[in-house]
Amino acid sequence: MNSIEIKHLSFSYGKKIVLNNINLSIGNGLYGLLGKNGAGKTTLMKLIVGLLPKSKGQIKVCGETDPKKIRSVVGYLPQDFDFYPDMKVREALNYLGILDNMKGSQLNQRVDELLGLVNLSQDQNKKIKDLSGGMKRRLGIAQSLLNNPHVLIVDEPTAGLDPEERIRFRNLLSDLSAEKIVLFSTHIASDLESTANRLGILDNGHFIYDGSVEDLLKEYSxxxxxxxxxxxxxxxxxxxxxxxxxxxxxxxxxxxxxxxxxxxxxxxxxxxxxxxxxxxxxxxxxx
Ligand SMILES: Nc1ncnc2c1ncn2[C@@H]1O[C@H](COP(=O)(O)OP(=O)(O)OP(=O)(O)O)[C@@H](O)[C@H]1O
Structure with missing residues (x-):
C-alpha cells in the first residue's frame, strides 16, 4: 500500500510562516488539495517532493524519509511545467527517459505506453511550441509517470484549460488514482467535486478540513x-x-x-x- 505520512510539518520563507504544524496521512486514491492562491499548496507539494528543505517535522513517502529515495517513488508535475519549445513530443519523453536511466527498447516501449495513456500518440511528432495548453499538461503528466511512480503530485494542472480538456484531465488523474496516490492541488472546487476520494482544505498554512467531499457537503447542508x-x-x-x-x-x-x-x-x-x-x-x- 502506498502512503504519504506527514507529521508536525512547518515551513517558513524567512520570517513568513507558510505552513504551520501540518499532519496528514494519505493512501491510494485521489486526494484533492483545495485552497486559494497563496494558501501554501505549492510549498507543501515541493516539500513532499524534496525541492525545499523542511524547517520542522517529518515527511515519509512509501516508508522513505530520505529525499533522494522519495524522489524515486514520486512523479511531479509542477504548476509552471514547460519544455524546450522546438523539441518534439516523443523526443522530449525520450530525453527525459534517458535522464531517468532508461534506454533502448525498454524506453521505447514506455514512451509508447505513456503517449497512449495521455492520448498524445497522434501528436508525438509535433513540436512542443505547437501544442495546446491541455496537450502540454498531458505531456507533463506523461513525463511525471516515466519511472512508474507510486505517488503522483500535480500542482494546479487544470488552470487555464478549456472545459473539455479539464474534464479529460480530471478523468486521467482519476484513472491513475486506482493504483497510485494522486495528490491534486487546485483552487477550483468543481475540479474535485466528482473526482476526489478525499479532500484537504488548506487556508493560510493550516489544514482546516481533511475528509470526504460528501461529509463536507453534509456538514454544511x-x-x-x-x-x-x-x-x-x-x-x-x-x-x-x-x-x-x-x-x-x-x-x-x-x-x-x-x-x-x-x-x-x-x-x-x-x-x-x-x-x-x-x-x-x-x-x-x-x-
Ligand atoms: N520563494 C518564496 N519566497 C517568499 N515567499 C514565498 C515564496 N514562494 C511562495 N511564497 C509565499 O508563500 C505563501 C504560500 O505560497 P504557495 O505558492 O505555496 O501557495 P499556493 O497555495 O500554491 O498558491 P498559488 O496557487 O498562488 O501557487 C504565499 O504567501 C507566497 O507569497
Missing amino acids: GGTYETIVNRKDYTSFKSQYIVFEQKELAEGILVRFIHYGRPLAQFKRISPNLESAYLMKIYDRRR
Missing part, C-alpha cells in the same frame, strides 16, 4: 439558500450575505448565498455544492 433580489437592493444584499452564484433574470437577480441563522420567508433552502461548502468552511474559521 443547512446554510445555503437562493432567492431573487431586486436590482436596487443588490448592493445591500451583497454586504449582508456571502453570495457564491448570481444570475440575471427578467424579474431581478437570482442569488445563491450562504446564511447563518433564521432564514427569511422568501429564502429557499438549496443543497450546497463543493464551492459553497468550501467557502463556508473558510468563513467559519474567520468568524
Whole structure:
C-alpha cells in the first residue's frame, strides 16, 4: 500500500510562516488539495517532493524519509511545467527517459505506453511550441509517470484549460488514482467535486478540513439558500450575505448565498455544492 505520512510539518520563507504544524496521512486514491492562491499548496507539494528543505517535522513517502529515495517513488508535475519549445513530443519523453536511466527498447516501449495513456500518440511528432495548453499538461503528466511512480503530485494542472480538456484531465488523474496516490492541488472546487476520494482544505498554512467531499457537503447542508433580489437592493444584499452564484433574470437577480441563522420567508433552502461548502468552511474559521 502506498502512503504519504506527514507529521508536525512547518515551513517558513524567512520570517513568513507558510505552513504551520501540518499532519496528514494519505493512501491510494485521489486526494484533492483545495485552497486559494497563496494558501501554501505549492510549498507543501515541493516539500513532499524534496525541492525545499523542511524547517520542522517529518515527511515519509512509501516508508522513505530520505529525499533522494522519495524522489524515486514520486512523479511531479509542477504548476509552471514547460519544455524546450522546438523539441518534439516523443523526443522530449525520450530525453527525459534517458535522464531517468532508461534506454533502448525498454524506453521505447514506455514512451509508447505513456503517449497512449495521455492520448498524445497522434501528436508525438509535433513540436512542443505547437501544442495546446491541455496537450502540454498531458505531456507533463506523461513525463511525471516515466519511472512508474507510486505517488503522483500535480500542482494546479487544470488552470487555464478549456472545459473539455479539464474534464479529460480530471478523468486521467482519476484513472491513475486506482493504483497510485494522486495528490491534486487546485483552487477550483468543481475540479474535485466528482473526482476526489478525499479532500484537504488548506487556508493560510493550516489544514482546516481533511475528509470526504460528501461529509463536507453534509456538514454544511443547512446554510445555503437562493432567492431573487431586486436590482436596487443588490448592493445591500451583497454586504449582508456571502453570495457564491448570481444570475440575471427578467424579474431581478437570482442569488445563491450562504446564511447563518433564521432564514427569511422568501429564502429557499438549496443543497450546497463543493464551492459553497468550501467557502463556508473558510468563513467559519474567520468568524
Ligand atoms: N520563494 C518564496 N519566497 C517568499 N515567499 C514565498 C515564496 N514562494 C511562495 N511564497 C509565499 O508563500 C505563501 C504560500 O505560497 P504557495 O505558492 O505555496 O501557495 P499556493 O497555495 O500554491 O498558491 P498559488 O496557487 O498562488 O501557487 C504565499 O504567501 C507566497 O507569497
